[in-house]
Amino acid sequence: MAEQVLVTLDCELLDADEPLLHADDMAALRGDGVFETLLVRRGKALNLEAHLARLAHSAELLDLPETAPSDWRDAVAMAVQRWGDRREGALRLVYSRGRENAGSAITAYVLVSPLNQRVHQARSSGVTVITLERGYASDLKEFAPWLLLGAKTLSYAVNMAAIRYALRNGADDAVFVSSDGYVLEGPRSTVMILRGRELLTPPLDYGVLPGTTQQAVFAMAEEYGFTATYAPLTVVDLINADGAWLVSSVALGARITSLNGIRMPEPAAAVEVARLVDRAVEKAD
Ligand code: PLP
Structure with missing residues (x-):
């Protein structure tokens, strides 16, 4: 697998080649969640504040619980630091409603991947x-x-x-x-x-x-x-x-x-x- 960086919203650095979602996550069952994709360049997540604002707006439209922008900033900072400043990356913020029937526990993480050749x-x-x-x-x-x-x-x-x-x-x-x-x-x-x-x-x-x-x-x-x-x-x-x-x-x-x-x-x-x-x-x- 291509090298990727995975950090959860509570700032846990995980192995991106290991499974993360449960089989009953609403992301998988219903596509019930929101996301953002942004560019990492020279060790910086570009236009991050606009992406955080749009993520919050999308989440509101789906009646998802509010998340703290500062938590996303911390997770992004950790992921970007790990990714380094030598090459560009595509950074995704992923936020789903979490497991079916699991109450208010959401699924949220940051994933950085290499750019596609296209x-x-x-x-x-x-x-x-x-x-x-x-x-x-x-x-x-x-x-x-x-x-x-x-x-x-x-x-x-x-x-x-x-x-x-x-x-x-x-x-x-x-x-x-x-x-x-x-x-x-x-x-x-x-x-x-x-x-x-x-x-x-x-x-x-x-x-x-x-x-x-x-x-x-x-x-x-x-x-x-x-x-x-x-x-x-x-x-x-x-x-x-x-x-x-x-x-x-x-x-x-x-x-x-x-x-x-x-x-x-x-x-x-x-x-x-x-x-x-x-x-x-x-x-x-
Ligand atoms: N419209 C759609 C449907 C998109 O999926 C995207 C980005 O993925 C855009 C527009 C462009 O948005 P942005 O400039 O924030 O990447």
Whole structure:
């Protein structure tokens, strides 16, 4: 097994090759829990506070007991220290409801793993993308709270299936589109486009996950001479954009090089945008 680091929320360092979950953990039985993934670089967990805030928000949407951010910070610090500063890692915060019928005892841990080879490829060469139906309208979130839109739950089977479907169809990744024709997000990324000097991303009330990377980018955009706007986007808007990216905590900015088979030329500002994404997550905390 690849080297990994595993630390529980109460700061116990465990052997990641040994079993941790019970067979009746609600994570395994129902995907009933929440998680976060962030980048470890040069011995630091990047944009940690935004991830802790989103974890708390997701947990609240699932009526999970509140956890102390300071406990997560301590566990993350221990895991990152153990991981070291020589290479990047993907750090996951995992929080499930715990064992079935076990009362209030939650399951919570931090796991650091090596980056997948595809991540390096996406950063350096970009990604080819197809659009896929998500099956709900862009305004569903406001009247269907039980669907947990906007929460990062452990139930990612649909997202992983979308990625496998994209791969089977010759693309590297996917972009979900709502039933009323609006661009939503990638199965594990936020969609961001460039029009002139304007960066645009779909509105958060479209039931997408609020991206910590996109938000960090928007907060720093002005410094780089860009304006940042939330706006409804269609697939045609993506194709007509000067540039389009899938942004996320680990892959950072993966430029979309083709969409549904249509080539997307590299914009003059591609290097600038890549630098902005990188700096934004480095400087976010
Ligand atoms: N949307 C979805 C569905 C995701 O799973 C992710 C990240 O995994 C994102 C957006 C991007 O979020 P972040 O920038 O916080 O990694």
